[in-house]
Amino acid sequence: MLQPFTEQSPRPSQATDWDESPGFDYKELDALWVTKWTPESSWQPGQLYAHQGATLELSPGANVLHYGQAVFEGLKARRTRNDKAVLFRPIDNARRMRASSSRLMMEAPPVQDFLQAVTAVVRANARWIPRYRKGSLYIRPLLVGSGPALGVRPAQEYTFCVFASPVGTYMGGNRVIVLSTAHRAAPYGTGAAKVAGNYAASLLPQKMAKSLDCADALYCDAREDRYIEELSGANFFAILHDGTVVTPALGSILPGITRDSILTVAREVFHWPVAERRVSIDEILNEAVEAFYTGTAAVLSPITVVNYRGQDHPIGDGEAGPRAQMLLEALDEIQLQERPDYWDWVVEIDE
Ligand code: COI
Secondary structure, eight states: OOOBOOTTSOOOOOOOOSOSOOOSOOOOOSEEEEEEEETTTEEOOOEEEEOTTOOOOOOTTBHHHHHOOEEEOOEEEEEOTTOOEEEESHHHHHHHHHHHHHHTTOOOOOHHHHHHHHHHHHHHTGGGSOSTTSOEEEEEEEEEEOSBOSSSOOOSOEEEEEEEEEEOOOOOOSEEEEOTTOOSOOTTSSTTSOBHHHHHHTHHHHHHHHHTTOSEEEEEOTTTSOBEEEESSSEEEEEETTSOEEEEOSSSSOOOHHHHHHHHIIIIISOOOEEEEOOBHHHHHHHEEEEEEEETTTEEEEEOEEEETTEEEESTTSSOOHHHHHHHHHHHHHHTTSSOOTTOOEEEEOO
16 A cells, blocks of 8 residues: 655654664655656656655555566765755666666666656655765665466566665675576576666575675686686676776676776776676686676675685785775765766755
């Protein structure tokens, strides 16, 4: 059930001064946004609903339940030192949702509608943006085929929902494993789209990785099983002996917004050589002095050990490297308006 969000809507009490990390969990906050698309009305004007007790009603025939028409996004609102609320590259999330949706033959909200929904959700839940450097408000735009289908065909109704949750760090852990029994994506598959099914398929490899004391699986390509692709929910990077920052080329991997930001910062702020190309596991084990993974949720985390074919391989000296740290700090400072934002990535929200 959804109840319009009003002054009288129930609001959870906020007994936090943000000194404790909020973790990374679904929480019901003050308000969420929902709107629908049908062939007759196209996208209806969306609105805020009370988040407390909110549920989405779905027909048992909803396409998403049978055939998996579901895509999502993730972005963060943070507080600057001056207590301004800022978003990072929301237009890129809007565009990527449209690209992901087109892969699954889904109707997606226009970029302006997406931005309106995200902004409204951040404003309505602004008290849940953690204090400066104490975490973020993670915003989750979600689009599902809610219309019924029995035969395999696109839904005739789509539901777009945006909710938010305060978060701290996601993942963590510096040891990853290349599993001999898991690939994330196939050529011409859905690897480049942010579709829910990619993440469902990563649950088992993630569990296997964790049972072997690794933070996550590091996937190689499905064709030759030797070129690195990414982790379950984060992109892969390495720094080679000659100083080049390398990351797997786009194709069957997620075009991460943090991935693109790190490439840009490496190239344009630090003037380091950067390469997006095929990166073999052998090259990483022999040539990398640093490695790390990136994502909106994961931010940037060093990889110090890669387990491959049953053996641990330290990367460089097996410690977190200085250049990954420089990239992390620069990105963080850009996001918090403490470094020039030459690319207009940061969007201030009027509260
Ligand atoms: C994100 O980084 O925002 C993601 O969507 C990854 C997800 C596994 C939490």
